[in-house]
Amino acid sequence: MTSPSDFAEKLARYAELLVRTGVNLPEGGKVLLRAPLDAAPLVRQVARAAYRVGAADVRVHYSDPHLALALFEEGTEAAVEYVPAWLAQEQRAMVADGYAFISIVGEDPSLLAGVDQGRVARRSKAIAAATRDVNRAISGMAVNWTVAAMSTPAWARRVYPELPEAEAVSRLWNDIFRVTRADLPDPVAAWNAHLARLERLSAFLNERQYAALHLRSELGTDLTVGLAQGHLWQGGAETAQNGIRGVPNLPTDEVFTAPHREQVDGIAVASKPLSARGQLIEGIRVRFAGGRAVEIHAEQGEDTLRQLLETDEGASFLGEIALVPASAPVAQTGTLFLNTLFDENAASHIAFGRCYPTNVQHGENPEALRAAGGNDSLIHVDWMIGTPRTDVDGITAAGEREALMRAGEWVVS
Structure with a gap:
């Protein structure tokens, strides 16, 4: 101790x-x-x-x-x-x-x-x-x-x-x-190095401007996530409108962007339980068609999940897709923290509901955000679908596939 x-x-x-x-x-x-x-x-x-x-x-x-x-x-x-x-x-x-x-x-x-x-x-x-x-x-x-x-x-x-x-x-x-690297002699310096890595990944993905991502896992996830027009990848540090650069989540190991509201299709299977509204929701399996969650199942807590998705019209669409390596520090603890701040940084994940305006060019304008395919809702609920055997491909506008993650790890730098 x-x-x-x-x-x-x-x-x-x-x-x-x-x-x-x-x-x-x-x-x-x-x-x-x-x-x-x-x-x-x-x-x-x-x-x-x-x-x-x-x-x-x-x-x-x-x-x-x-x-x-x-x-x-x-x-x-x-x-x-x-x-x-x-x-x-x-x-x-x-x-x-x-x-x-x-x-x-x-x-x-x-x-x-x-x-x-x-x-x-x-x-x-x-x-x-x-x-x-x-x-x-x-x-x-x-x-x-x-x-x-x-x-x-x-x-x-x-x-x-x-x-x-x-x-x-x-x-x-x-x-x-x-x-959070607070156990290191100089946590601020350690974070600066980590943030530089996330910034390089975000810059790479922003340069590629994939039309969609395809995620597959051994649990049954087979999901194609179209990306919003003019989408922006973010990760680690963010610069606020006041010009000051900070880190919204501590810890953070994700890079994330906005899906296109109407271009998500396939099956997503949770790799970890979701703790929401005082309930543990386990065994989540959702089928998407045209962006909407059209079939919803959970082995435990299904009523709570359905209530979340009935919050408003946008709640059953996606507002975030985030990629996290299986070797991330939170994942390496082997602990289910029952708190999204931690658990979302242990696995690649998606989120029902509201997208972040900063994930779309000119997203501060609600009309521009909607036109680009960004989703709006009263909720934003992350749930984990990544595993140590998850593969992720980027799909270009021409339909070509490029490997981004294999066996849960980045294959690009």
């Missing part, structure tokens, strides 16, 4: 990584931290790191997941669907004022497993509708943002149920430090 002094040093390096690499906060910058109550020790370190680089303001919004549980178990239908107008207004004001956003996750992934999933779906839809424009602005990189994690007892118990709680928390921290 990590010694207290060693842990404190790694936690401080991790906090500095979120500030210097995650949002790349400049002197005079402002930042909002959103985190569960259990993340307070990390939040305090992030605040110190932000003030060390010269932050003008550090705001913190704490959340208590058990308040959501109380709402779903005790609240009226009116309470479940009520979202105060000031919630989005506050976020819009912070975006307009140039605040960077750091979100720290670590909630119990199964806390809501026993509640009425219809209520959860209605609440999620109400919040998404109320904050739709500000979420679009943030995902479109109007400001810098990053998502990271903290090991909490509730989350650690779910990931390592066979371990005593203290040991589970310690092991999860070690995993977080490992996959």
Whole structure:
């Protein structure tokens, strides 16, 4: 088990990584931290790191997941669907004022497993509708943002149920430090080298401008994903509209782009369970035709999956295709983290729902985004389909096939 002094040093390096690499906060910058109550020790370190680089303001919004549980178990239908107008207004004001956003996750992934999933779906839809424009602005990189994690007892118990709680928390921290490179002497330098590799892959794919990708796996995935016109591959660091370059996800090992809404055909089979809305959805198998999910099956949690896809008209179409090597650090842990931030970086994946405007040329314009084939929705739900035996081909506009990945690994540089 990590010694207290060693842990404190790694936690401080991790906090500095979120500030210097995650949002790349400049002197005079402002930042909002959103985190569960259990993340307070990390939040305090992030605040110190932000003030060390010269932050003008550090705001913190704490959340208590058990308040959501109380709402779903005790609240009226009116309470479940009520979202105060000031919630989005506050976020819009912070975006307009140039605040960077750091979100720290670590909630119990199964806390809501026993509640009425219809209520959860209605609440999620109400919040998404109320904050739709500000979420679009943030995902479109109007400001810098990053998502990271903290090991909490509730989350650690779910990931390592066979371990005593203290040991589970310690092991999860070690995993977080490992996959974010915070256990290295100079995490920022290590990330700079990693980001350069992702940038080279993105540049290669942007130069090729494939018309489609074809993915095949031993699990039964046989999926052709047409790509949006003028699509842009991204991965690793992103430059926000304020000109500051940061890393939206820590960890990240993906390069990703926008599918064409109406040009996805074939079968996609999940390689890992999906944790969504407090439910574990396992054995997902979906058939696509003309872009839409037309046949949906899950061995467990199918009702939750169907509710997700019934959120709105765009929910059953794809908004992202991402390629991740099987040798990625998250995959090498051999752990199912029950958290999309981590699990999506263990395998190539697709996402139901909203695409990122930054994945399409002129995507900040909703009409241009739609015309290029980009999808819009209140949801964005990633699920993993890649395996250590997955092959991926790029298909050119002339119909020629070029190998991109073989046996889960890149064959291009």
